[in-house]
Amino acid sequence: MSAVSVKRSTLIGFLGPSIFALLAIGIVPLLYAVWTSLHYFNLTKLKNVEFIGIENYATVLTDSVFWQAMGRTFTLLGIALPIQIALGLGIALLLHQPGLSFLKTLTRLSLVLPMATTYAVVGLLGQVMFNIKYGVINQLLGFVGIEPVNWIGDPTNAFALIIFWDIWQWTPFVALVLLAGLTTVPAEIEEAAKLETKRWYTVLRYVQLPFLIPGLTAVLILRTADTLKLFDMVFTLTRGGPGASTELISLMIQRVGFRAFDQGLASAQAIILLIITIILSQLYIRLLYKEVG
Amino acid sequence: MKINRAMPGTHNRMGMQILLLLLIITFCVFPFYWMVTTxxxxxxxxxxxxxxxxxxxTFQNYTEVLTKDGVAKTLINSLIVAVSTTMLAITLGCPAAYALARFEFRGKRDLWFWFITNRMVSPIVLALPFFxxxxxxxxxxxxxxxxxxxLTFNLPIVIWICTDQFRSVPFELNEAAMLEGASPFRIFRSICLPLAMPGVAVSAIFSFIFSWNELMYALVLTRNSAKTAPAMAVSFMEGYNLPYGKIMATSTLIVIPVIIFSLIASKQLVRGLTMGAVK
Incomplete structure (x- = not known):
């Protein structure tokens, strides 16, 4: 038992301010979004705001553009995440090997760089490095005899580019999470297992994997949430284009709300996104976080 | 280990390891190298x-963006916003984290779950009504x-990391202080908070980094006088002849403080980014 019961006033004193703050900045705007979503609400025609019931929701649910954006978001997650886990696991296992400690410390520090980079800057860097004419990537590809590739202007390539930068930025995260997991394996158990078998994947599967599960679950949850939120990097790299080829869900809602000015429809889209997010995080979080108390 | 070293092929394996490590370092660092050189x-x-x-x-790009294009002002804006929101999040979040770690009350689990959900919500959901x-x-x-x-993302971070930290403070200290007749606030302020400082510092660093890096809210909610540095970097992207040097100079100025902070906190980085789910 490491918790005590306290007076109601004490409880309110400790918790009240942050609950009030999150209510005021989180819940009140949300209720306003629900109100907006039930109206025809266009920023350019504010005189014509009128109640239209669930029409915006009906539009969203049958709107192929919305579901395509959702599909692209999950396609990105479905391609990038397995690659991040595979590469991340490889890097973690490599760093977990004994020896070469200086070089490994250096590697660990450089793994911090991609994660820390401002997401918007990643997109800008992408523009500079992958420019068809001035970009260094096409120059490097030229050295091995590959013709210049139109990275940003071609729909498929642009999507591949988004995947590439997502992998660049988040593989280090997966690697460090899994490395942290590997260090929790008791050294005696690991050494005993290595005496038993020479095959590294047997050790991985039966000895190390159980210790990696919490980390892997965390990665799964956070990457899902962050992909649903992903905006900055794609906005600065492609603005969702060419066409709608890289328009992920948050870019699409931003376009409808702030570039097409249809706040009513955008709010309905946002509410549906929120519901999907809450269902997913309910599912996920219960798997992962240990309960308070 | 000694047996391994004598085995044939060890040199090859060592060489292979070095090669792979260098490859990883290059992969991570090259974009930075290119940003700075550009x-x-x-x-x-x-x-x-x-x-x-x-x-x-030449440092021409830096002097130009800082003096002519007003990047200096946007960096100051970013700094004001990031420092203020971090301080506010710590002030509000620490007592809440302490209550979650130390007090017994009904609905604790639901409250905690609500805090977690805030981390998952896409900013676009709030950006529309907030605007x-x-x-x-x-x-x-x-x-x-x-x-x-x-605060919508900083407060949850502070609360999670600090709840964890407060739980690791020995409960006997609370008991001893209670026997002395100290009030709950006094115990929090004078005994537990000083001992939880490492966690508070880490959550402050994270809160600062996330705020400093944020783009979408800044894009939607600011125009000129409160424009932050990332929003400024994006506004260079308009027009045909992109000023690559200036964009990269601004980017470098934005990224450097974050890198420094992250390297300082690199030991706690995993914990912070996973909200304490992985130690």
Whole structure:
């Protein structure tokens, strides 16, 4: 038992301010979004705001553009995440090997760089490095005899580019999470297992994997949430284009709300996104976080 | 280990390891190298095709963006917003984290779950109504708006990391202080908070980094006077002849403080990014 019961006033004193703050900045705007979503609400025609019931929701649910954006978001997650886990696991296992400690410390520090980079800057860097004419990537590809590739202007390539930068930025995260997991394996158990078998994947599967599960679950949850939120990097790299080829869900809602000015429809889209997010995080979080108390 | 070293092929394996490690380092660091070198090129040089690797560096881009284009002001805006929201998040979040770690009350689990859900919500969901509300009450383009809305992600971070930290403070200290007749606030303020400082510091660093890096809210809620540095970097992207050197100089200025902070906190980085789910 490491918790005590306290007076109601004490409880309110400790918790009240942050609950009030999150209510005021989180819940009140949300209720306003629900109100907006039930109206025809266009920023350019504010005189014509009128109640239209669930029409915006009906539009969203049958709107192929919305579901395509959702599909692209999950396609990105479905391609990038397995690659991040595979590469991340490889890097973690490599760093977990004994020896070469200086070089490994250096590697660990450089793994911090991609994660820390401002997401918007990643997109800008992408523009500079992958420019068809001035970009260094096409120059490097030229050295091995590959013709210049139109990275940003071609729909498929642009999507591949988004995947590439997502992998660049988040593989280090997966690697460090899994490395942290590997260090929790008791050294005696690991050494005993290595005496038993020479095959590294047997050790991985039966000895190390159980210790990696919490980390892997965390990665799964956070990457899902962050992909649903992903905006900055794609906005600065492609603005969702060419066409709608890289328009992920948050870019699409931003376009409808702030570039097409249809706040009513955008709010309905946002509410549906929120519901999907809450269902997913309910599912996920219960798997992962240990309960308070 | 000694047996391993004597085995044939060990040299090859060692060489292979070194090669792989160098590859990983290059992969992580190269974009930075390219960002910094591009920021030191003149526009003429930056638009050379194929790109130039060796050249005489110039700080022209930095002096220009800082003095002429107003990047200095946006960096100050970013700093004001990030520091204020971090301080506010710590002030509000620490007592809440302490209550979650130490007090027994009904609905604790639900409250905690609600805090977690805030981490998952996409900013676009709040950006739309926040924009409309803020526009109505005339607070568009102010520091205050960003400071407040950044609490939606900073407060959960502070609460999670600090709850964990408070739980690791020995409970016997609480008991001893209670026997002495100390009030709950006194125990929190004078005994537990000082001992939880490492966690508080880590959550402050994270809160600062996330706020400093944020783009979408800044894009939607600011225009000129409260514009942050990432929003400024994006506004260079308009038009046909992109000023690559200037964009990369601004980017470098944005990224450097974050890198420094992250390297300082690199030991706790995993814990912070996973919200304490992985130690």
């Amino acid at each position: 920021s030191l090129k003149t526009q003429l040089l930056a638009l050379k095709s194929p790109p130039v690797w060796l050249f005489e560096p 409309l509300i803020v526009r109505k009450i005339g607070l568009l383009d102010t520091h205050l708006v960003l400071i407040l809305i950044y």
